[in-house]
Amino acid sequence: MPLYYGGLEAGGTKLVCALGTGPDTLVAEARLPTTTPAETLAAVVAFFKAQQAAHGPLAALGIGTFGPIDLDRTSPTYGYITATTKAGWSQVDVVGPLAAALGVPIGFDTDVNAAALGEWRWGAAQGLDTFVYLTVGTGIGGGAVVNGRPLHGLLHPEMGHIRVPHDWQADPYAGNCRFHGDCLEGLANGPALAERWGRPGSQLPRDHPAWALEAQYLAAGVANFIFSLSPQRVILGGGVMEQPQLFPLVRAEVQRLLGGYVQMPAVLTEIDRYIVPPALGGRAGVLGALALAELAGAAASA
């Protein structure tokens, strides 16, 4: 009987659970609403217990979740969602109850680090040493993989919260980040588009000036990540990036901001293949969770 990996993508409104070994071998998938921690985690346990009954033991479970989270294995709150703004979920142990109920190795990371790892394993970043994955939606989150492992350190990247130049003359909108006001997320997330222009991005024409301004901020972020991390590719996903006119605008503005300083063909002439959408689309998160399970399984058997 083959061993399966479990993947759990935990978002603020729904969770996606999957069982399998990769994008073409999923044997089960389920979507669950995110309610209270106790109810939600019990439903996750029930899903995977049922899968184990049907398909045999899990090799490992990977969890990619909204955050912030505690990734420090020496910390008493390792595996917790920490100071989140999601009601009821602050200081909630996620890894503990699932490890106790399922008895398998658990990989745990942010939703964006998981999605980045999924793109590295099966998507648009295969074979790369270092790349950045940015998701632009209700929030802006960024993950990075360096030498095949999600980037951690003091905590985990929170790339959406960098400061970029705010074009006050063209854009008096103050930003909506409740921590930082006009950080990248506060200026360029989906709600900023809607509040600034009076209707959501999905209702703005493709030639609306909203998109050039949006691209200006996103490109400032991307250029800063290029200067900071030297990624071999930048993947831009999330709901806002489903507006196809954004990619060429962002690419052109990134080139302008780099100013010829990074003398590499990837950014000078091949930027269409350098700043790209996720190959796994909306599945990057749950598939990334499977990839986290792979890493956890390999670490446990090493």
Next chain:
Amino acid sequence: MPLYYGGLEAGGTKLVCALGTGPDTLVAEARLPTTTPAETLAAVVAFFKAQQAAHGPLAALGIGTFGPIDLDRTSPTYGYITATTKAGWSQVDVVGPLAAALGVPIGFDTDVNAAALGEWRWGAAQGLDTFVYLTVGTGIGGGAVVNGRPLHGLLHPEMGHIRVPHDWQADPYAGNCRFHGDCLEGLANGPALAERWGRPGSQLPRDHPAWALEAQYLAAGVANFIFSLSPQRVILGGGVMEQPQLFPLVRAEVQRLLGGYVQMPAVLTEIDRYIVPPALGGRAGVLGALALAELAGAAASA
């Protein structure tokens, strides 16, 4: 006879060569002026050949150099200084002539990545997985070590060139970066201090408003690097940081910019130990080159 490592720190005005195995075991050190590539590299070869005659064969040579440089081992110009603004040094092969003359494994990286590695090996970043080293002087450069290896990717980080909010009202100075105008380097390097205030930083009183503005820009950079890389420590070196009043100003402004979002004691209450000067001081560069030699020697014998 013990094996020694060679270290070469190549700057735009001088080079520092050293022989030894670490900060307490240097058996020789020399400073050479940076003149033409042919003359300079010949002097470096002569130094190390003389050392080999006196002390026996080198185990490896490490080179930390001004850049930009080509770090891609599959590239035909691997080991070159590429599009530098330093006259005569553009597209110059550094690794090739030294490898041919000395016949030893060569480690090659940017000056700031080397300095970061030196701090990781013997200085203020020992035992850390991920940290950032920023040098603030004539230019602003940043290096990072992730899991014990200097961070590379498409190229190498160029952290000094990120954009940060330019406080035009308080600061009409346009910035001096010849590529980007008011990027972090253009706003906060040593020459910006001198041009903005009419005299060099070393002649400005410690309570001059120059320092609060300088700290504002540096902190914007540091906060962005924290959000992007989640470093476990940030080391700030270089001539400008020798102004001791800068550290408390930068730390306070970084805390303000993080806005309580990164809920870790390191930045909330222990920031004096989180944003620190280099422990190796001005020796970080050449000692980092020795650490690069160690890595190259280990890789060659693996």
